[in-house]
Amino acid sequence: MPGDPTYLLLGEGEIRISQEQMAALRARWGLDRPHHEQFFIWARNLLRGDFGDSLIRKGIPVRQMIFEAIPVTAILNVTSLAIALLVAIPAGIIAGVRRNSTFDYGTAVGSTLGVALPNFWLALMLIVLFALYVPRWFGDLPLVGRIPPFGLKSWQGYILPVLVLTTEQMAVLTRVMRASTLEVLTQDYVRTAYAKGLPNVIVLVRHAVRNALLPVVTVIGFRIAFILSGTIVVETVFAIPGIGRLFTDSIFRLDYQVVQSLVVVLAVLVVVVNLLTDLTYAIIDPRIRIN
Structure with a gap:
């Protein structure tokens, strides 16, 4: 990140800053010390849970800002991922078992659209749709802005953001589950289970589905680890004060401590x-497993 934190603290523009003020502030924040010493001081404070104070929002601890934003982002992502899994896993299994059927083609088209639609475009279209065309069905459904922590408005405020995040995740997980199911069904142990005369449900549940879930778990882990990339767009469009929006706002405002x-x-x-x-x-x- 370019720039000098001291200018953010003292201000720029028409305010004249003396060299004494600059030196005093740099000494107070430890910016006059060698870089390696600054790093060790920062790491020591970090291990103690001290993230410092925000340079822009003076006097507010960074830890407080992060703790206030984490629940919003966590609810968005956990809810959207749970809904996506509840729909994608059964849909992927059925599409894999009934290959080249109408259901398979339908899930293929839906998954392609879900992946192709940009999150920001889908979010904007939903805002327009629920603001202009269907307000009678949902009343005063909150479309953008801060989500209340409790009450009816709380879960209503999550409906549209969760819908946007669920669409893409459901599309990806459905395609992965279908491809994994098709691969597992061609394995020898599945053919042996069918040769023993086991019912289709038993073969799928005990032998096929568990092994088919491995690629899905990989995708889930990847998406959870990189939730920030998806929530930045959604939280910005819906003006939700989550981790993604806090991160982008801090970058644009050069708030080093928060970033x-x-x-x-x-x-x-x-x-x-x-x-x-x-x-x-x-x-x-x-x-x-490792013994």
Whole structure:
């Protein structure tokens, strides 16, 4: 990020800043120390949970800003992912079992549209649709802005953002589940199960679905780890104060403390999600377990 944090604190433009003021502020924030020493001080404070204060919103701890934004983004992503899984996994299995059927072609068309539609365009179209054409059905449904923490307006405010995020995730997971199901159904152990005379439901549930879920788990882990890329657009369009919008606003306003802290938090999230993904592999497929 370009620029000098001291100019953000003292101000630029018509305000004249003396060299003494600049030096005093740099000494107060430790910016006059060597870079390696600044890094170790920052890392020590980070391990203690001290992210510092925002340069723009003076006096407000960065930790408080992040903790206020995390629940909003978490609700958006967890809800959209849960809905996508409830629809995509059964749809992918049925499409894989009934290959080249009408249902298979329908899911293919729907998945292609879901992946092709940009999130920002779909969000704008939903805002126009619910603002102009269907307000009678949903009353005063909140379209943009801050979502109340409790009450009826709280869950109503999540409807459109969750719908946008669910559309893309459901499309991707459906195609992955279908392709994985088709591959598993051609394996020898599935053919052996059919040769034993086992019912289709038993073969699918006990032998096919568990192995077909491995690629889906990989995609889920990848999407959870990189939730920021999807929520930035949605939170910006709907003016939702989540992690994505906080990150972009901090970059544009050169709020170094917030940007650095968010990068660390998201990096830890990626590591944790990858670890949980590997552990999930061992639960689904016993062959992956290490004695």
